[in-house]
Amino acid sequence: MPYNYCVVVTFCMLVAACGERNEPSLATSAEPPYQAITTIQDTMAWILDPAADVIWSSAGTIITAQGHQELAPTTDEDWAEVLHAAATLTEAGNLLMMPGRAAGDDWIEYAQGLTAAGQLAIKAAQDQDDEALFEAGGRLYQVCRACHNQYWIEAEGGDQRDDGYDENENENENDQGHSTR
Numbered sequence: 001m002p003y004n005y006c007v008v009v010t011f012c013m014l015v016a017a018c019g020e021r022n023e024p025s026l027a028t029s030a031e032p033p034y035q036a037i038t039t040i041q042d043t044m045a046w047i048l049d050p051a052a053d054v055i056w057s058s059a060g061t062i063i064t065a066q067g068h069q070e071l072a073p074t075t076d077e078d079w080a081e082v083l084h085a086a087a088t089l090t091e092a093g094n095l096l097m098m099p100g101r102a103a104g105d106d107w108i109e110y111a112q113g114l115t116a117a118g119q120l121a122i123k124a125a126q127d128q129d130d131e132a133l134f135e136a137g138g139r140l141y142q143v144c145r146a147c148h149n150q151y152w153i154e155a156e157g158g159d160q161r162d163d164g165y166d167e168n169e170n171e172n173e174n175d176q177g178h179s180t181r
């Protein structure tokens with residue numbers, strides 16, 4: 001159909017012309033239709049926090065009344081669960097960078113840090129390497145904390161923050177091992 005062909009050619013030329021002179025407007029018109037559905041609180045509570053808990057409860061050692069207990073996964077199923085949580089956290093970095101969620105330049109950097117830590121955890125899970133998982137858990141913890149320190153504006157009336165990581169819980173060595181770095 002010559003008419004359609006003509007339209008397509010004209011459109012391509014327009015796009016090419018725009019592309020040369022004005023890249024940003026081209027990028028804007030090609031923007032995928034992102035929809036941020038969950039609030040930041042719910043993104044944290046429903047996506048990041050449960051996934052991070054899986055990682056943190058699978059790495060390091062806890063001290064119980066019975067003595068030291070290694071938390072590292074021992075079965076393929078448990079490692080697969082860690083892998084899935086790690087993938088969730090890795091992609092959650094992208095979720096946090098979505099238009100409407102990013103709150104500043106440092107925010108983007110923290111979101112990328114989340115993805116980087118998540119990738120370490122993915123690798124650790126694939127290798128079933130408990131030491132690497134412990135390291136990744138520590139990196140993760142630092143990223144959560146760094147972003148919270150800067151962007152979590154506390155409600156009036158004191159520190160009500162509960163980011164899902166209880167420092168007193170179980171004397172988790174994951175915390176102790178990384179707090180000085």
Ligand code: HEC
Nearest residue numbers: 040041044045048049052110111144147151152162163164
């Ligand atoms: C890029 C920034 C950023 C990163 C990275 C981040 N958070 Fe958050 N988080 C926030 C902000 C901002 C809030 C406060 C939201 C509010 O109350 O307005 C928050 C709040 C929370 C909350 C409280 C949610 C609620 O119910 O009010 C939890 C839990 C949480 N984060 C867990 C985590 C964990 C776990 C990680 C790391 C795996 C993490 N966050 C990484 C920005 C971040």
